[in-house]
Amino acid sequence: MPKIAIIMGSKSDLETVKQTAEILENFKTSYEIKVLSAHRTPKELAAYVGTLENKGIKVVIAAAGGSAALAGVIASHTTLPVIGIPIETKSLKGLDSLLSTAQMPPGIPVACMSIGSWGAKNAAIFSLEILALEDKKIKAKLNAYKKQMAKAIKKIKVKI
Amino acid sequence: MPKIAIIMGSKSDLETVKQTAEILENFKTSYEIKVLSAHRTPKELAAYVGTLENKGIKVVIAAAGGSAALAGVIASHTTLPVIGIPIETKSLKGLDSLLSTAQMPPGIPVACMSIGSWGAKNAAIFSLEILALEDKKIKAKLNAYKKQMAKAIKKIKVKI
Amino acid sequence: MPKIAIIMGSKSDLETVKQTAEILENFKTSYEIKVLSAHRTPKELAAYVGTLENKGIKVVIAAAGGSAALAGVIASHTTLPVIGIPIETKSLKGLDSLLSTAQMPPGIPVACMSIGSWGAKNAAIFSLEILALEDKKIKAKLNAYKKQMAKAIKKIKVKI
Amino acid sequence: MPKIAIIMGSKSDLETVKQTAEILENFKTSYEIKVLSAHRTPKELAAYVGTLENKGIKVVIAAAGGSAALAGVIASHTTLPVIGIPIETKSLKGLDSLLSTAQMPPGIPVACMSIGSWGAKNAAIFSLEILALEDKKIKAKLNAYKKQMAKAIKKIKVKI
C-alpha cells in the first residue's frame, strides 16, 4: 500500500519527478504517481486528493512550474502534509515556480523544496523523514543514507 | 443583473479592490463582489464559479497576493474571461503575486493587470472594454473616459 | 472577416506568435496578422489601430520583447481589449518584457499573458473566451477544448 | 513533553516566531523554543540538535534571515523533518532569506515556508499536519481549523 502520492502538473515534469521516485524505490517505500493539473483537471485533482487519506497516503508531493498552483491547491483540499517541487521554467528559470510554491498564505502550508532536480530528490528525503517518525526501518535507512553521503564526500581526493 | 464578478482572496485585499468597484459604479455597470479563497475555500469557490455563466456574468475579476492562485483556479473552472489583479505583498512587494498571476500554463489564460491599485483600476476598464464589444453605451462612455483622461492631462500647467 | 488582429513588434517574434495563430485556426476563427513596431513604425501603428474597430476587429493581440511598449501603445489608441504577449529576451529572459507589458498605468489596461510560447497560446484562448461571450459555437468549442485538455491529462500513464 | 522545537537565529526574529508559538498553543501542542545561531553558536546548535530525538521532538522549526543557514545547518545534524521560516530582511525584504532557505542541495531537505509572518503561521500548521499523521486529536483539530477558516471567509460581507 503506497504511503506517498506524487502528483505532477504536466508530463514534461516527469524527467524531474523521476528523481523523487528513484529515491523512494531505493528506500523500498511504495508510492503512487499521477499527472493531474490544478489548472486543467481541477475536479479530478480535488477528487483524487479526497481519496488519499482513506487509502493510507501520509504525504503528498506536488511538482509544477510557472504559476505553480498545484501544491497549494492540493493543500487546500487536505490536511496531509504537502511538499512542493518548483519546476525549472524556460524563461524565468524557476523563480516564478519558487515564489508561487513558497509564498502560501497563512493557514494552508506547502513545504517548498529547491528548484528542479535538487528539489525532486529532497522531496523524497523529506517525505521519508516524516514517515521515519513512526517507521524505525526508514529511520535506520535515512541515518545510513546520511552517513553514506558523508562517507562519499570524505573519500573524494581532489587533484589539480 | 450583474455582468461582472469580483472575487478577492482575503478581506485585506478590499482596499485595493474597492478601486475596481468604484470605476464600475461610475460606469453604472452592475457587479457582484465576494471574498473567496483558492486555498481556504476551494469548494465554495468552485461552486460559486460554476454559477456565474447562468447568472449572466460575462467577466470575472480576481485579486490575490503572494502565491496568488485565485485567478488561475477560477480560470480552471470556467471559459469566461478571467482578469487577475496581483496584490502588493509586504515582503516581495507583489513580484510574487505578479509572477503567480501572469505565468499561467498554456490552455488556461489569465489576463494579468499591474500590481496593486493601478491593476485594480485597469481590471475595471478592461472588463468594460469587453462588455463594450456588445454594449454601445459602455463603448461611448469608455471613449468619453479616454478623452476625459487626455483632457485632464492637457489641462495641467506645470510651474517649477 | 477577421475578428482578431495580431501585431508583432519584430519579425523575430513570429516563431512565438505562430502558436497564437495556430490555435485560432484550429478554432476556425479568422484573424489578421501584421508586423508593426511601437518604436520603429509609430505612425503606421496608430493608423492601423485606428482602422480596427470599423473592420469589425474585436480583440487585439500584441507581442513584443524588451522595453515592450507595443501592447500599451496600441491600448493608447483604442478601447478594444488589448492582450500582450511578453516575448522572451536573450539577456533578461523576458522579465523586462513582462514588467513592461504588465505594469500599465491606470486607465489604459493591457491583459498580460505569460512569457513566450505559453503566453502566445493563452492569448489565442483568452481572445476566444471574449468572442465566445457572443458566439455560441466558439463557446462550445472552448468547452470541448477544455474537456479535451483534461482528458489528455487523464490518459497519461506514468511509469518510472 | 514537547513535540516541536522552535529555533530562531536572533532575538529580533521573536516577533515573527511568536506567531508560530501562538498557533501551537491554540492547538495545545507543547513545544520548546530557543535562540541559537548557525553562525554565532554553531557548537551549541549542533549539541542542542543532537538531543532532540531522544527528548521525543518530532519536528524542528527554524527561523532566520539574510544568509539564512540555520534551517540547513540543523538539517545537517538530524534526520528529523526541518521546517524553515525565511525572516523578512531590511534591505532585500526576505528574498535573500527565501533563497538561502529553499535552495538546499540534494540529500539535506528543508521545508521552506513563506517569508515572515505568513511563514511563521504555516510552520505551525505544517508541523501539526505531520504530528496529526499519528495523533487523531490534532487531526480533528486541524480539520476543524480548516473548516473554521472557510467559515470565517464565507461570513465576510463586503460593502463598497
Added chain:
Amino acid sequence: MPKIAIIMGSKSDLETVKQTAEILENFKTSYEIKVLSAHRTPKELAAYVGTLENKGIKVVIAAAGGSAALAGVIASHTTLPVIGIPIETKSLKGLDSLLSTAQMPPGIPVACMSIGSWGAKNAAIFSLEILALEDKKIKAKLNAYKKQMAKAIKKIKVKI
C-alpha cells in the same frame, strides 16, 4: 528660446522632475516642461514631439514610471537625443521603470538615467553635456560644477 524639453507622464512625477529643472535653472539654460502621457495622450505627445526640432529644442528629457513607454515613444517620433528618467514606483521600486526605459530595441535609443531623483539630476547634467559641445559657456559652467562637487567632498570632515 528653450533648448531642452522636459516631458513627464503624470503630474505625480513632478516632485522628481523638479530636480531636473532646478539644475537647468542654475545653469541658466532655458527649458520647457509638459505633462504628456504615451498612454493617455498619444496624439498630443506625437504632435508635440513633432514641433520640437523647429522650435530649436536640442534634447528631450522624459520621466515615467511602471511600464514606462514615454521616452521610447518620444524616441520613435524624433531623431533628437532622448533621455529617460525611470520614476520610482510604489510596488517594484522602479525596477519596472528602469527595465522599460533601458531595454530599447536596436535603432531607437533612449539614454537611461538612474531611478528617481538621482536620475532627474543626471538628466539635467547629461543634457547640458550635450549642449556644451557647442556652447563654451555651458562647458565652462559644467567644468566648474564638477570642480565644485569635488571641492564640496574634499571639505567634508568626518568625526565619529
Added chain:
Amino acid sequence: MPKIAIIMGSKSDLETVKQTAEILENFKTSYEIKVLSAHRTPKELAAYVGTLENKGIKVVIAAAGGSAALAGVIASHTTLPVIGIPIETKSLKGLDSLLSTAQMPPGIPVACMSIGSWGAKNAAIFSLEILALEDKKIKAKLNAYKKQMAKAIKKIKVKI
C-alpha cells in the same frame, strides 16, 4: 579626425562593440576604439580620457560587464557625454552590468543603453543623434535610416 571614442573593458567585449562600430562606419562617421579597463588600467584610462576633448572627440561610448565601472569612471574624468553599453554576463545575464551602468549618483551621468547587442547598436545611433545636432549630413542620414527601418518593417509579409 574621429568624433567618437569607443572604449571596451575587455577584449571579449569586442563581439558586442563591433556592432557599434559597424553602424558608425555605415554613417561614415570616424571613431577610435580602445581596450582599456577601469579596474586593470585605471591610469591609462584616465590619461586617455584626458586627451579626448583636445582631439575633438564629442562622445565617449563605454562597454563593460559585471561590476561595470568603466562608463562611470570615464564620466568622472570628463564632461563629454558618456554612453554605457552593459555587456551580457555569463551568470546574471547582464542584470549586474545594467544596474552598475545605470544607477549613477547625481552629478556624474552615464547614458545607459540596453544590454548587449541591442545596446551596442543604440550607442552608435544615440551618439549620431548628438553629432547630428550640429551636422546636417548626419541628421539627414539618421532621418533616412529611421525611414528605412519603418519601410523594412512595412515590407514584411507574414504567412503562417
Added chain:
Amino acid sequence: MPKIAIIMGSKSDLETVKQTAEILENFKTSYEIKVLSAHRTPKELAAYVGTLENKGIKVVIAAAGGSAALAGVIASHTTLPVIGIPIETKSLKGLDSLLSTAQMPPGIPVACMSIGSWGAKNAAIFSLEILALEDKKIKAKLNAYKKQMAKAIKKIKVKI
C-alpha cells in the same frame, strides 16, 4: 598609526559607516576615515590610495551605494586587500550596490560584505581578522568577541 582606511562615497553613508568605526574603536585599532568618491573625486581618490601603503595601512574599507564603483576603483590602484560595504539605496534597496560591489572582474578582487549596517559591522570584523594574522592581541580579542557573541545568545530566555 592607523592600520585601516575607511573611505565612503558620500556623506550620507556615514550613518552606516559609523558602525564600522565603532567596532574598530572597541578593538582599540586605529583607523582613518575619509569621504572620497570614485565618480566625483577620482584624482583625489587615486592620490589618497597611492599614499596608503607607505603610511602603514593594511586594509581598505570602502562604502558606496547604487553604481558602487568605489571599492573596485580603490582596488584598481592598490594590492592592499579592499573590503566593500554595499550601501542600501532608496529604490533598489542595495541590490544595485551589492551587484556592483561583488561582481568584480578577474584580477581585481573586492571582498563584498552584506548590504548596509550588517556589512558595516562585518567590514570591521573582517579587517580585524586580517590584522589578527600578525597581531596576537587582536586575535585574542576576536576570539573573546566571538565567545561573547555566543554567550550573549545563550543567555537569552524566550518567553511567549
Added chain:
Amino acid sequence: MPKIAIIMGSKSDLETVKQTAEILENFKTSYEIKVLSAHRTPKELAAYVGTLENKGIKVVIAAAGGSAALAGVIASHTTLPVIGIPIETKSLKGLDSLLSTAQMPPGIPVACMSIGSWGAKNAAIFSLEILALEDKKIKAKLNAYKKQMAKAIKKIKVKI
C-alpha cells in the same frame, strides 16, 4: 606548509575552484584543498576547520552553490579570514549562491567574491593580498601581476 585552505561543497565545484588553485600555483603559494560540505559533512567540516590555525593556515577559501552555507559555517568556527566563492547554479545562475554568501549577519563576516570563475580567480588574488601584508615576495609578485594585466590590455590592438 600550506598557507591557504580551499574547501568546496561538492565535487562538481572543482571545475570552478581549479582556477583558484592555478593562480596560487603560479604564485608558488602552497595550499591544501578539500571537498567538505556544510550540509553533508558538518562534523568533519567543523573538525577540519578546527585544525587550520595550528597548521599555519592564514586564509580559508570556500566555494558553494545554491543555499551556499559553506563559507558562513566555516566562519562560524574560526576567526581566520574566510573568502566565499558563489558557484553558478543551474536554475538561478548563482543569484541564490551570491545572496547566501554575501548576506552574512553581523559578527561573522564572509568576504564574498563574484559568481563563478571570476570569483574563483579573485579568491586567489585576494588571499594573496592578505599574505602579501607580511610577505614581500608575494607583494612583489602581486604588483608585477597587476602591471602584467595592464600591459596585456595595452598591447591589444582592435580592428573592426
